[in-house]
Amino acid sequence: MRRITWAEYTALDVAQRIPFLAKDAAAEHEPFHVLYAQQFTRQMLDELCALADHIRRLHKTPEGAAFLQTLLPNRAALNLFAQPSTRTFMSFQAAEMRLGMQITDIRDMATSSQAKGESLQNSVRTFSSYVDLMVMRHPDRGAAELAAYEMNMAERRIPVINGGSGQDQHPTQALLDIYTLQKALDEIDGKKIAMVGDLLRGRTVRSLSYLMKNYKGVELFYVAPDRLRIGDDIKAFLKRQHIRYSELDNLEEIVPVVDAIYMTRIQWEWDKAAGATVGGEGQYDPRFVFRREYLDRMKKKSCLMHPLPKINEIDPELDYIEDPRIVYWRQERNGMWIRAALIARIFDVDKKIFSCRT
Numbered sequence: 622m623r624r625i626t627w628a629e630y631t632a633l634d635v636a637q638r639i640p641f642l643a644k645d646a647a648a649e650h651e652p653f654h655v656l657y658a659q660q661f662t663r664q665m666l667d668e669l670c671a672l673a674d675h676i677r678r679l680h681k682t683p684e685g686a687a688f689l690q691t692l693l694p695n696r697a698a699l700n701l702f703a704q705p706s707t708r709t710f711m712s713f714q715a716a717e718m719r720l721g722m723q724i725t726d727i728r729d730m731a732t733s734s735q736a737k738g739e740s741l742q743n744s745v746r747t748f749s750s751y752v753d754l755m756v757m758r759h760p761d762r763g764a765a766e767l768a769a770y771e772m773n774m775a776e777r778r779i780p781v782i783n784g785g786s787g788q789d790q791h792p793t794q795a796l797l798d799i800y801t802l803q804k805a806l807d808e809i810d811g812k813k814i815a816m817v818g819d820l821l822r823g824r825t826v827r828s829l830s831y832l833m834k835n836y837k838g839v840e841l842f843y844v845a846p847d848r849l850r851i852g853d854d855i856k857a858f859l860k861r862q863h864i865r866y867s868e869l870d871n872l873e874e875i876v877p878v879v880d881a882i883y884m885t886r887i888q889w890e891w892d893k894a895a896g897a898t899v900g901g902e903g904q905y906d907p908r909f910v911f912r913r914e915y916l917d918r919m920k921k922k923s924c925l926m927h928p929l930p931k932i933n934e935i936d937p938e939l940d941y942i943e944d945p946r947i948v949y950w951r952q953e954r955n956g957m958w959i960r961a962a963l964i965a966r967i968f969d970v971d972k973k974i975f976s977c978r979t
């Protein structure tokens with residue numbers, strides 16, 4: 622690994638940073654640290670989805686589940702979640718458990734020496750003395766990046782997986798979204814996908830948009846209130862990648878047109894953190910709500926997704942309707958399997974898994 626100062630590193634653009642996140646110089650596209658959706662190639666995505674399917678199948682039998690337990694028994698994972706989390710935290714834990722890892726959690730930085738003034742860099746080095754993998758969710762967009770950089774400089778380089786970095790990215794959510802899209806639609810090439818809600822602060826939509834570079838002929842529809850429209854950086858990226866997109870302020874008109882609808886909640890917490898007193902939670906703009914009757918207007922083969930948690934942007938009645946197009950609860954479970962696949966790949970046990978046919 623070429624040594625580089627933090628100032629030099631942060632002066633690089635994302636594409637230039639990717640080699641520093643790789644396993645070694647010989648395998649530039651083999652992620653070791655996972656910080657950005659842009660790190661993933663089409664081949665890698667296809668392989669991870671296939672690996673997730675295989676792990677899932679193995680886990681269905683007691684012999685297969687027992688085999689998975691033998692893979693990483695001497696490896697420990699730290700799940701450091703300095704921001705609220707239910708699914709990402711639990712699914713990483715479940716994925717690690719299924720691969721036989723040992724697990725430590727930190728869910729409140731006030732319980733670590735950071736409360737005494739220790740720098741994040743020094744804390745991260747300390748963690749690397751005791752564990753072999755760090756999954757990190759943090760409100761600051763650069764925290765996982767700083768942790769990965771620190772690991773590159775430390776005596777013991779352990780992988781850092783970004784479990785959500787402020788308003789910026791959530792690459793493993795994007796992996797499970799791809800896995801879900803592929804399962805629901807059979808293929809992603811040529812599909813029309815709508816993303817709805819808080820597209821400004823929602824990191825899942827940002828990461829998923831970046832992954833679209835790997836698919837041919839995709840068309841995106843961004844549906845958001847005016848003040849929460851998708852960022853200019855994403856639009857510039859889509860233009861560079863020749864991905865078609867449009868911006869709308871109403872969900873209803875595109876319901877019959879698209880193959881996938883990806884709903885998101887409005888993230889009021891960022892307004893509150895910025896000192897706003899707006900209590901908009903109660904009154905939700907109906908133009909960005911998926912109503913019960915929209916289901917009847919969706920294509921026969923299509924899917925309704927949500928990274929969750931959902932608040933009031935999907936009619937709650939949909940939770941009680943059996944329809945193969947309502948996939949968000951399945952999407953949540955897909956997260957555990959694709960995260961297990963990612964960890965298996967990082968620790969080089971993927972081939973061992975593929976060769977197990979119990």
Ligand code: NCD
Pocket residue numbers: 708709785791794823824825885886888928929930
């Ligand atoms: C999302 C997140 O944390 O970015 N949740 C998740 O990880 N599934 C979406 C959200 O909080 O709205």
